[in-house]
Amino acid sequence: MAARRRGRGRTGKAVAGAAIALAAAAAVAAALGVDLRSFLDQPEAEATTETPATAEVVRQTLTETVAVAGDLGYGDALDMACLLNGTLTGLPAAGDVLERGDVLYSVDDAPVVLLYGSLPAYRTLAVGAEGADVKQLEKNLSKLGYDGFTVDDEFTDATADAVEQWQDHLGVEETGRVDLGRVVFTPAAIRVDTVEPQLGSAAQPGAAAFTYTGLDKVVTVEVELDDQELVVVGDPVAITLPDGTEATGTVTASETAVTEETGQGGETEDVTYLDVTVAADDAAVFDALDQASVDVGFSGESAPDVLTVPVEALLGLAEGGYGVELVDGDTTEVVAVETGLFADGYVEVSGEGLEAGQAVVVPS
Known part of the structure; x- marks a missing residue:
């Protein structure tokens, strides 16, 4: 109703302005000896009734779609932990992409190598060792082009021969065994996120040589616990990019997190929320973006x-x-x-x- 009142106000001003303009035009016409009535004496247009939409x-x-703002990036960064004592003599650069067989960093001028697998290295592997970690190592050696052994859970003399060939290509001592700390297993290729240590820093077990992420860009969203029923791992979501482009995605992970927030009075309190990770169904939609704010739409009521x-x-x-x-x-x-x-x-x-x-x- 208020909008219509504003509309009538504008119309009244327009009519008054038209009357003033008409009077002025009549005066000018009289001065020029022109009969203004000849221009105005036209038949009226018939009124029409518009058909309503x-x-x-x-x-x-x-x-219902509940939209929550999220951040586009590479997800949470993980520590690339060192298991060796010595001196850091080689480090990657932030942004480097490292794949199977690549050198992650060097300690005492000897490389620590990336291999693929879900089981972390936890012991030295040599002839006589048996287990899932042996099979994981042998799968990697095979993928890197070494052969002459059977990919199974037994570290045999044939496995040791392949390891020696690999060590020769790496330029390290050919021992035929894989010492703990000289290989790191990750599920896939990684992207170096931050590198804080400097060359020459002390390497020690438990210290991080650098932090890393996966290669795929994902959206991370902080969801309040009151809305936790919206989040189901595996459920589809809608993604809206900064330019308005819409895409589909999937909730890939959700975990409870706690952050410390400071109130207006300066007091701090712990706030618990869900840290949610969303992947685009077509990762290419993020290709033109680096870091950006992205809206994620969760299905609600x-x-x-x-x-x-x-x-x-x-x-x-x-x-x-x-x-x-x-x-x-x-x-x-x-x-x-x-x-x-x-x-x-x-x-x-x-x-x-x-x-x-x-x-x-x-x-x-």
């Missing part, structure tokens, strides 16, 4: 098999509540409706005589 009452399932109309079709009734204007041929009728869930520009409605397929007026 309509939308259909649709029966569908509405699902759902209303199955309900009548819906566009939100714009709702009318505020003088007696309170909402109504819609139904179209029946050349006539319209305003009927009261009860509203339910709002989602994706639609609203759940119910009311006497309301059926799917009917037309309702919406503002043009």
Whole structure:
């Protein structure tokens, strides 16, 4: 109603301005000896009635989307822990991508090598060793092009021969065994995130040589515990990029985290939240972006098999509540409706005589 009052105010000013302009034009015309009536004495245009824009009452399932702002990056960085004593004589650079067989860093001028696997190195491997870690090592040797042994869980003399060939290519002593700390297993290739130690720093067990992430860009989102029911690992989500591009994604991880926040009075308190990781179904949608703020839409409340109309079709009734204007041929009728869930520009409605397929007026 206020908007319409503002509209009438603008119209009144326009009419007054037009009257002043018309009087001025008449004066000019009189001075020039021109009969202004000849220009104004035109037949009036016939009034027309515009057909109102309509939308259909649709029966569908509405699902609320809860949007949460997230950060695009490479996910949480992990420590590349060192298991050796000595001096750091070689380090990678931030942003380097390291793959199977690449040197991660060097201690006492001997390399620590990246291999693929889910089981962390926990012992020296030599002839006679048996176990899943032996098989994991042999798989890597085979992928790197070494052969002459059977990929199984037994470290044999043939395995030792392959290890010696590998050590020869690395330029280290050919011992035929793999000492603890000289290989690191990760599930896949990694990206170096930060490198804090300097060359010449002391290497010691438990210290981090650098931090690293995976290669794929992901979105990390902090979700309040009150909304934790929205987050289900494996569920689909909607991703909106800074330029408005929309993509689909999947929740890949969720864990509880605690952060310390400072209030206005300077007091600090621990706040618990969910640290959620989301991957795009098509990783290429992130190719043109480095770090950015991205919205993630989680599926919230759902209303199955309900009548819906566009939100714009709702009318505020003088007696309170909402109504819609139904179209029946050349006539319209305003009927009261009860509203339910709002989602994706639609609203759940119910009311006497309301059926799917009917037309309702919406503002043009």
